[in-house]
Amino acid sequence: MEPLDIELDEGELEFPSAPMQVNMGPAHPAMHGTVRMVVELSGETITKVDVQIGYLHRGFEKMCERGTWTQVFPYVDRLNYASPMLNNVGFALAVEKMLGVTVPERCQHYRVILGELARICDHMVCSGAMAMELGAFTPFLWFAKARELIWDVFEEETGARVTHSFGRVGGMASEPTPNFKAMVRAAVPAVRALIDDGEKLLLGNRIFLDRVENVGRMSKERAIALGWTGVVLRSTGVPYDVRKVHPYLTYDRYEFDVPVGTSGDNFDRFMCRQEEIRQSVRIIEQALEQMADEGSVNINDPRIVLPPKEEVYSTIEGTIQHFKIVMEGIKVPAGECYSYTEAGNGELGFYIVSDGSGTPYRVRIRPPCFATMQGMESMIVGGMLPDVVPTFGSVNMIGGECDH
Amino acid sequence: MTVSQTSWTKPAPRSPVPTKVIARPNRTPQVQAYVPEWLKGTAVTMRHFFENTKERMLGQKRDPVLENFEGGITTIEYPEERRPYPDRFRGLHRLTMRDDGSPRCVACLCCSTACPAQCIHIEPAEYAEGDERRGYERYPSVFVIDELRCVFCGFCVEACPCDAIRMDTGMHPAAYDSRDQFIYDSPILLSMVGRDGSRKTENARHEPGDSTHPGVTRKHEAH
Numbered sequence: 105m106e107p108l109d110i111e112l113d114e115g116e117l118e119f120p121s122a123p124m125q126v127n128m129g130p131a132h133p134a135m136h137g138t139v140r141m142v143v144e145l146s147g148e149t150i151t152k153v154d155v156q157i158g159y160l161h162r163g164f165e166k167m168c169e170r171g172t173w174t175q176v177f178p179y180v181d182r183l184n185y186a187s188p189m190l191n192n193v194g195f196a197l198a199v200e201k202m203l204g205v206t207v208p209e210r211c212q213h214y215r216v217i218l219g220e221l222a223r224i225c226d227h228m229v230c231s232g233a234m235a236m237e238l239g240a241f242t243p244f245l246w247f248a249k250a251r252e253l254i255w256d257v258f259e260e261e262t263g264a265r266v267t268h269s270f271g272r273v274g275g276m277a278s279e280p281t282p283n284f285k286a287m288v289r290a291a292v293p294a295v296r297a298l299i300d301d302g303e304k305l306l307l308g309n310r311i312f313l314d315r316v317e318n319v320g321r322m323s324k325e326r327a328i329a330l331g332w333t334g335v336v337l338r339s340t341g342v343p344y345d346v347r348k349v350h351p352y353l354t355y356d357r358y359e360f361d362v363p364v365g366t367s368g369d370n371f372d373r374f375m376c377r378q379e380e381i382r383q384s385v386r387i388i389e390q391a392l393e394q395m396a397d398e399g400s401v402n403i404n405d406p407r408i409v410l411p412p413k414e415e416v417y418s419t420i421e422g423t424i425q426h427f428k429i430v431m432e433g434i435k436v437p438a439g440e441c442y443s444y445t446e447a448g449n450g451e452l453g454f455y456i457v458s459d460g461s462g463t464p465y466r467v468r469i470r471p472p473c474f475a476t477m478q479g480m481e482s483m484i485v486g487g488m489l490p491d492v493v494p495t496f497g498s499v500n501m502i503g504g505e506c507d508h
Numbered sequence: 509m510t511v512s513q514t515s516w517t518k519p520a521p522r523s524p525v526p527t528k529v530i531a532r533p534n535r536t537p538q539v540q541a542y543v544p545e546w547l548k549g550t551a552v553t554m555r556h557f558f559e560n561t562k563e564r565m566l567g568q569k570r571d572p573v574l575e576n577f578e579g580g581i582t583t584i585e586y587p588e589e590r591r592p593y594p595d596r597f598r599g600l601h602r603l604t605m606r607d608d609g610s611p612r613c614v615a616c617l618c619c620s621t622a623c624p625a626q627c628i629h630i631e632p633a634e635y636a637e638g639d640e641r642r643g644y645e646r647y648p649s650v651f652v653i654d655e656l657r658c659v660f661c662g663f664c665v666e667a668c669p670c671d672a673i674r675m676d677t678g679m680h681p682a683a684y685d686s687r688d689q690f691i692y693d694s695p696i697l698l699s700m701v702g703r704d705g706s707r708k709t710e711n712a713r714h715e716p717g718d719s720t721h722p723g724v725t726r727k728h729e730a731h
Contacts, residue, residue, distance in 0.1 A: 171624055172622075174622075174663070175622070175624040175663070177661070178624045178625075178659050178661045178663075179624070242553055242556075246556075249582055252582060259593075259594050259596075259597065260594040260595075260596065261596070262596065263594070263596035263597050263598040263662060263675075264597075264598055264660060267659065267660070267661070269659075269661035269662065269663070277662070277666070278596070281595075281596070301552060301556075304552065305549050305552060305553070307533065307534075308538075308539055308545040308548060308549060309539075309545065309546075309549065310535075310539050310540060310542045310545065311542075313533045313535065313539070317532075317533055339530075343524075343525045343527045345525070348525045349525065359526075360526075361526045361527060361528040362525050362526065362527050362528065363527070363528045363529075363530055364527045364528070364529055364530065365529075365530045366529065366530065366532070367532075371532070371533060372530055375530040375531075376530060379528060379530060383528075410666065413671070413710070414712070416669050417669070417670065417671065417711045417712055417713045418712065418713060423669055426618075426667075426669050427616075427618065427669065430618045430621060430622050430667045431618070431621055
């Protein structure tokens with residue numbers, strides 16, 4: 105054994121600096137959503153990156169084939185867990201498209217309001233988490249407080265804070281509570297105030313601006329080629345919003361603008377999200393005006409919707425109808441369809457195949473994050489290692505929906 | 509059912525999509541100099557800080573429901589302070605009872621079928637020979653809910669045709685120290701009461717065992 109104090113040539117001891125491989129994730133605090141990035145560094149510049157997704161894969165497309173169509177709702181809750189209501193509505197719309205039914209107008213407005221509240225939550229989580237990873241903890245806490253206001257509304261309406269399981273084929277699980285409108289009207293301005301406060305704090309901060317401006321750029325053409333949708337696509341300057349281009353529910357009746365960026369960098373993505381929160385507030389205000397206070401939220405079709413409980417308790421017809429739907433599931437006609445809605449991150453599509461039984465034959469999800477993650481490599485190669493954090497934070501990758 | 513043309517998607521508006529172009533950051537000299545903006549930012553955070561600590565200093569307590577809408581701190585110091593759960597809150601399950609203390613459940617297996625997590629296990633049983641309810645209805649000899657598997661979706665409550673299972677206890681699962689303590693069997697489920705303290709249900713049907721039940725009159729010898 106050599107003595108420890110032996111004089112060695114320094115070159116032999118030195119760690120080879122180029123290329124150096126660094127593993128970011130899957131449990132890195134900035135890699136929320138459990139993604140692993142194997143980056144190859146030359147100094148602090150990234151020369152090569154291997155983005156590996158799939159650490160949150162739960163095989164739930166297969167699990168959906170086990171139960172009835174209604175039993176899929178708890179699974180879609182857990183797709184994008186930052187905005188579960190948008191997934192609920194998206195899946196309900198997909199099955200309704202197969203069935204060829206349209207929910208009553210009151211339910212459409214109700215779905216829009218709940219969906220937009222969820223979208224606000226989703227954008228706040230993303231913007232807040234991104235700022236937090238850059239060291240700005242205060243706006244994150246304020247956004248979390250604002251999200252709390254919205255979650256209280258959700259809890260009051262649906263009975264759960266995050267995993268609502270509130271959507272149903274042909275309507276919603278229950279009627280809006282009597283003070284639903286009042287709660288939303290009280291919560292939304294408070295949310296706006298907190299968001300404005302947090303945003304002001306970030307946009308006046310030079311450190312934040314230096315770290316997001318012109319970092320993680322993406323060109324319009326390449327974004328379209330990669331199949332990007334949602335905020336990340338709009339930040340590059342493409343005004344594609346499913347709510348505008350293919351209006352569903354009652355989105356064609358509201359006035360709102362589509363925020364678009366100019367350069368597709370982190371700043372544009374962050375600001376597009378902030379602007380979309382304000383547009384969502386506009387939509388919510390209009391939907392609250394237009395939503396009727398009375399009327400059913402469920403369609404009147406005994407083959408799809410469970411009968412009212414009083415009928416189940418007291419009449420044999422109601423009991424039979426109830427058992428048929430619970431035990432066999434809703435019979436969706438054989439066929440296939442693709443239905444797409446604007447979720448928090450972009451176009452959330454459901455491609456569903458039915459063989460005419462009460463159980464889905466295939467439920468395929470088109471998660472917006474999956475396409476977004478393809479572009480990660482070109483966004484971060486050539487940049488610095490610390491730039492990975494804001495870039496990854498601003499695309500809002502949600503593992504639950506990406507690893508479908 | 510036939511697939512018909514629906515208005516699921518509507519034609520896109522003819523006019524171009526109204527867009528709002530995001531402005532680039534406004535790097536004024538104050539922003540570039542950092543310190544003036546830092547002072548302004550600190551003023552904003554200090555305003556929030558004093559708002560948040562004011563109640564604590566003055567020893568005020570706010571209404572836990574409405575305090576979110578007011579300024580100030582929103583933390584609830586949980587075991588001491590509790591926020592009331594809303595009416596629709598889906599908490600731990602309970603089984604409802606009839607007047608004579610028997611479970612309202614007739615072991616129809618609707619809830620265990622509707623459960624997406626397959627956390628309900630029921631073994632239906634017939635009443636003993638000579639019991640007047642034999643052949644009229646069944647009862648669950650075993651009714652077990654694994655609260656660790658449960659996803660609290662509320663499908664079991666929706667699926668129950670006799671309002672026998674409810675999630676209105678207003679309680680969430682306690683943190684036990686072993687897994688088998690989360691397995692709730694029927695004595696535990698029957699012992700829990702609704703948040704209003706009652707074991708009553710909204711099921712208006714007169715079941716055997718209720719004092720209002722007219723009686724089982726069918727012959728059951730041949731069963």
